[in-house]
Amino acid sequence: MIDLFGGSPESHTLDDDFDVQFLDTTLRDGEQAPGVSLTPEEKARIARQLDSAGVDVIEAGSACTGAGEREAIRRVTSLDLSATVTSFCRGIRHDIDQALDCGVDGINLVVPASDRHVTDKVDTSHRENVAATAELVEYATDHGLWVEVIGEDGSRADLDYLEQLMAAALDAGADRVCYADTVGHATPDHTYDCVATLAELGPTSTHTHDDLGLAVTNVMASLSAGADLVHGTVNGIGERAGNVALEEVAIALDHGYGVETLDLSQVYDLAQLVANATDVSLAPNKAVVGENAFTHESGIHTDGTLKDEAMYEPYPPEKVGRKRRLAFGKHAGRAGVEAALAEHDVEVTDEQLGEVVSRVKKLGERDKRVTDADLLTIAEDVTDADRERRVKLLDLTAVSGVNPPTASIRLSVDGEERENAATGSGPVDAAMNATVDALRHKADATLESYHVDAITGGTDAVVTVEVEMSRDDQTVSVSASDSDITHASVSAMVDAMDRLIEADQVAAD
Numbered sequence: 001m002i003d004l005f006g007g008s009p010e011s012h013t014l015d016d017d018f019d020v021q022f023l024d025t026t027l028r029d030g031e032q033a034p035g036v037s038l039t040p041e042e043k044a045r046i047a048r049q050l051d052s053a054g055v056d057v058i059e060a061g062s063a064c065t066g067a068g069e070r071e072a073i074r075r076v077t078s079l080d081l082s083a084t085v086t087s088f089c090r091g092i093r094h095d096i097d098q099a100l101d102c103g104v105d106g107i108n109l110v111v112p113a114s115d116r117h118v119t120d121k122v123d124t125s126h127r128e129n130v131a132a133t134a135e136l137v138e139y140a141t142d143h144g145l146w147v148e149v150i151g152e153d154g155s156r157a158d159l160d161y162l163e164q165l166m167a168a169a170l171d172a173g174a175d176r177v178c179y180a181d182t183v184g185h186a187t188p189d190h191t192y193d194c195v196a197t198l199a200e201l202g203p204t205s206t207h208t209h210d211d212l213g214l215a216v217t218n219v220m221a222s223l224s225a226g227a228d229l230v231h232g233t234v235n236g237i238g239e240r241a242g243n244v245a246l247e248e249v250a251i252a253l254d255h256g257y258g259v260e261t262l263d264l265s266q267v268y269d270l271a272q273l274v275a276n277a278t279d280v281s282l283a284p285n286k287a288v289v290g291e292n293a294f295t296h297e298s299g300i301h302t303d304g305t306l307k308d309e310a311m312y313e314p315y316p317p318e319k320v321g322r323k324r325r326l327a328f329g330k331h332a333g334r335a336g337v338e339a340a341l342a343e344h345d346v347e348v349t350d351e352q353l354g355e356v357v358s359r360v361k362k363l364g365e366r367d368k369r370v371t372d373a374d375l376l377t378i379a380e381d382v383t384d385a386d387r388e389r390r391v392k393l394l395d396l397t398a399v400s401g402v403n404p405p406t407a408s409i410r411l412s413v414d415g416e417e418r419e420n421a422a423t424g425s426g427p428v429d430a431a432m433n434a435t436v437d438a439l440r441h442k443a444d445a446t447l448e449s450y451h452v453d454a455i456t457g458g459t460d461a462v463v464t465v466e467v468e469m470s471r472d473d474q475t476v477s478v479s480a481s482d483s484d485i486t487h488a489s490v491s492a493m494v495d496a497m498d499r500l501i502e503a504d505q506v507a508a509d
């Protein structure tokens with residue numbers, strides 16, 4: 001039997017009076033994700049944006065890690081943010097000294113809670129651990145620090161012992177205690193029981209991981225049991241399956257219970273900033289911030305969405321700083337395609353519409369998703385319209401006999417000429433680099449994929465280069481053919497940039 005909330009009649013009602021605070025640990029637990037390492041500059045940028053989005057506490061790192069990490073924490077503490085800035089500390093006095101040295105407002109003091117950690121990892125006794133914890137809390141509070149004590153592996157600890165340990169921490173002056181499901185092991189009912197016990201003692205935080213896919217659910221159970229501060233990371237990055245994603249908790253609280261936490265309109269920018277800085281890309285189906293979260297493709301859904309925007313959406317994309325996308329594949333229907341074209345002020349005859357739909361379906365059958373920008377390319381081709389281009393390629397020279405290979409280009413951007421030269425690993429690379437650089441201030445676009453097909457045999461073959469580029473929420477694939485591969489590559493890229501700028505303009509209107 002699932003006794004979800006411990007059968008407790010006293011569970012806390014989540015409503016708009018409920019005050020929930022967020023502690024973001026992207027810069028500490030998030031950075032512990034495999035392969036992630038952030039520079040002080042990146043940490044500062046993320047911290048600034050977290051603060052602007054309304055995160056209450058920012059765990060900036062772990063001061064004991066080394067000089068580089070302390071430098072990064074100092075960068076964050078020197079930003080003068082509204083958020084409380086903390087460092088993670090092990091149950092060692094020296095760690096607290098190092099945190100103090102970074103100028104933090106507080107610490108997240110982690111002490112062993114489960115038998116595994118108390119006896120096997122730290123090799124102490126239960127009684128000594130309680131005494132040492134109280135002493136460290138006193139030391140930290142004496143130095144003016146805000147202190148949250150985290151019972152490591154709390155979800156696998158003996159609950160009576162966890163209660164005793166956390167009570168001692170609060171008695172010693174800790175500001176709050178934290179229930180930690182360090183290995184993402186707990187079910188919601190177990191979480192509820194543990195948090196309800198700790199919340200009787202004093203202010204309680206909750207720290208959940210997603211190993212069972214229960215991170216958000218366990219946060220909800222924690223809040224219902226009396227927790228009032230949620231630890232999490234942007235995009236849910238973190239060790240193993242990651243931490244709970246703060247944007248998911250924020251939207252669930254807002255949409256489901258009317259509880260306000262973060263400035264939701266900023267979460268998408270934040271997600272992209274963190275994805276870029278950490279190189280941990282977002283799964284397309286990720287809630288709130290994934291590429292497909294507000295994209296409608298199937299013909300039936302597209303038609304429904306055109307009749308009523310809420311038909312297939314729980315909340316509008318603008319709420320989280322995003323835009324709705326209609327994408328087309330093999331299920332594309334006439335109504336959806338016509339509406340998408342109309343949105344871009346493209347008029348087509350019935351016959352042309354039929355041709356556009358058939359081309360879209362053909363691409364869809366090759367597993368290609370057709371975006372708004374792709375659709376414009378196809379429509380232009382079909383209607384033979386002479387589109388006014390904002391970015392035009394005027395001239396291109398690439399030299400491959402020199403080391404390193406060099407290329408120079410001349411572009412016209414909104415009627416203004418721009419020249420640029422760059423080097424690369426080969427002439428194509430050099431030319432692409434020169435192009436991206438020349439357009440950087442206009443469009444910070446990313447080359448997602450690059451593909452070359454030779455249409456005919458022989459060394460004079462005409463090649464088709466297909467580039468896929470993205471910028472914010474928009475992706476576009478453009479192909480260009482030429483017997484000169486460098487020229488085809490740059491043409492495709494320039495055209496893609498032009499379309500991204502155009503699409504953005506239309507979306508903004």
Ligand SMILES: [Zn+2]
Pocket residue numbers: 029182207209243
């Ligand atoms: Zn953790």
